[in-house]
Amino acid sequence: MKKDTGSKKEQSRAVMYEELEAFARQKMQEFLQDILEQEVTEFLGRSKGQRKSAVDEATGYRNGYGKPRKLATMSGTITVRRPRVRDAEERFESKALPLFAKRTKESGQMLSELYLHGLAMGDFELAMRGLLGDSVPLSGSSIERLKAKWQLEYEEWKRRDLSGLEVVYLWADGIYVKAGLERDKAALLVILAALTDGRKIVLACESGYRESKESWSAILRDLKSRGLRLGKLTVADGHLGIWSALAEVHPEGKEQRCWNHKITNVLNAFPKKLRFEAAAQLKAMPYAKTKRACEKLRDAFIAKYEQHYPKAVQTLLRDWERMVTFYSFPNEHWVHIRTTNVVESPFSSVRLRTDAAKRFKKVQNATAMIWKLLMVAEKRFRRFKGFELLKEVYHGKEFADGVAVQMPSIIAAERIAA
Numbered sequence: 027m028k029k030d031t032g033s034k035k036e037q038s039r040a041v042m043y044e045e046l047e048a049f050a051r052q053k054m055q056e057f058l059q060d061i062l063e064q065e066v067t068e069f070l071g072r073s074k075g076q077r078k079s080a081v082d083e084a085t086g087y088r089n090g091y092g093k094p095r096k097l098a099t100m101s102g103t104i105t106v107r108r109p110r111v112r113d114a115e116e117r118f119e120s121k122a123l124p125l126f127a128k129r130t131k132e133s134g135q136m137l138s139e140l141y142l143h144g145l146a147m148g149d150f151e152l153a154m155r156g157l158l159g160d161s162v163p164l165s166g167s168s169i170e171r172l173k174a175k176w177q178l179e180y181e182e183w184k185r186r187d188l189s190g191l192e193v194v195y196l197w198a199d200g201i202y203v204k205a206g207l208e209r210d211k212a213a214l215l216v217i218l219a220a221l222t223d224g225r226k227i228v229l230a231c232e233s234g235y236r237e238s239k240e241s242w243s244a245i246l247r248d249l250k251s252r253g254l255r256l257g258k259l260t261v262a263d264g265h266l267g268i269w270s271a272l273a274e275v276h277p278e279g280k281e282q283r284c285w286n287h288k289i290t291n292v293l294n295a296f297p298k299k300l301r302f303e304a305a306a307q308l309k310a311m312p313y314a315k316t317k318r319a320c321e322k323l324r325d326a327f328i329a330k331y332e333q334h335y336p337k338a339v340q341t342l343l344r345d346w347e348r349m350v351t352f353y354s355f356p357n358e359h360w361v362h363i364r365t366t367n368v369v370e371s372p373f374s375s376v377r378l379r380t381d382a383a384k385r386f387k388k389v390q391n392a393t394a395m396i397w398k399l400l401m402v403a404e405k406r407f408r409r410f411k412g413f414e415l416l417k418e419v420y421h422g423k424e425f426a427d428g429v430a431v432q433m434p435s436i437i438a439a440e441r442i443a444a
Contacts, residue, residue, distance in 0.1 A: 055104035086114030189253025192222040196257040197369040224413030231397040242271035263287040283348040284366040285312045295338035316427040317353040357428025358412025372403035
């Protein structure tokens with residue numbers, strides 16, 4: 027009985043909400059129509075029905091109304107009729123309802139948000155009508171114009187000067203989408219950066235061939251050609267393309283492999299019944315307080331599983347030096363640089379959109395769309411933890427097990443000057 031009562035209350039609330047929405051739209055429609063009538067009155071200098079006097083110098087007469095106009099607002103679609111004027115010396119134009127306006131600025135923003143948050147072209151009109159009413163003015167051309175605008179913005183963004191940025195850390199990763207006629211998914215390569223002021227920003231978003239060395243190298247060289255000084259540390263997964271590119275383009279930078287990817291790769295070598303136990307031991311390693319403590323946990327893992335699961339041990343040991351690089355940076359920064367989570371998090375909203383689209387017609391369409399999604403996500407990036415230490419890392423201060431190493435003052439001064 028309680029469930030039935032609750033259901034009836036919910037239905038009652040829904041009906042009441044719909045009635046309030048309809049009432050609000052009606053009042054908004056009446057209000058805007060009154061504004062239009064008042065504008066004509068001020069333009070002609072007399073109210074509706076008032077005759078023009080013999081000495082009146084004003085010209086022009088009311089001439090009925092134009093066709094009903096539908097205007098999409100945040101509360102729904104309303105219909106108004108624009109008053110017409112004839113024989114006037116100048117043209118009557120409404121300030122409240124511009125000549126070709128079909129929707130308010132807020133509704134235009136809603137259109138962008140809906141498209142960005144996972145609606146494919148086929149679902150878009152249905153969603154808009156559900157929010158704004160069955161008569162919302164919307165066409166495919168408006169969406170195409172929106173995408174064209176983003177493409178131009180993206181091209182300008184790719185050419186921007188980067189010489190004023192002080193980059194400390196980089197995160198590199200790729201996302202795959204179906205685009206064009208190829209069977210293989212297209213790789214979109216993304217680089218995020220942490221700056222000395224604590225901000226995290228998107229540095230690059232480019233299409234590339236399967237995260238190859240050539241694709242990553244081209245992106246890194248382009249960043250440098252626009253004045254960017256690449257970071258002190260780059261965090262990425264185990265794909266060989268990015269590491270080969272860094273060795274060639276940025277050999278002076280340090281490198282950190284993502285622990286999340288490493289743990290997943292190691293666990294794939296275990297039978298399912300042992301994965302929970304092995305995962306607990308693996309996850310403890312990057313949280314050890316010192317590099318030596320981490321290595322002890324590694325050695326214990328090897329001793330336990332090497333005999334029966336040598337492939338798992340080999341996977342763990344492969345590229346081990348890149349797994350523990352984070353110990354050479356401030357302890358406060360470890361939460362950010364042990365994994366590629368910084369770049370993986372905004373990818374969740376990107377995947378929502380790409381999954382909805384199923385397949386993009388062109389790779390450049392997918393690139394511009396994903397770039398726009400990342401720009402939206404960038405506004406919500408949290409400030410870097412321990413940001414006050416970023417300047418010290420940028421200027422070359424050394425750390426061991428997360429603690430600053432004291433250097434002679436002369437050497438420290440030379441590094442800062444450099």
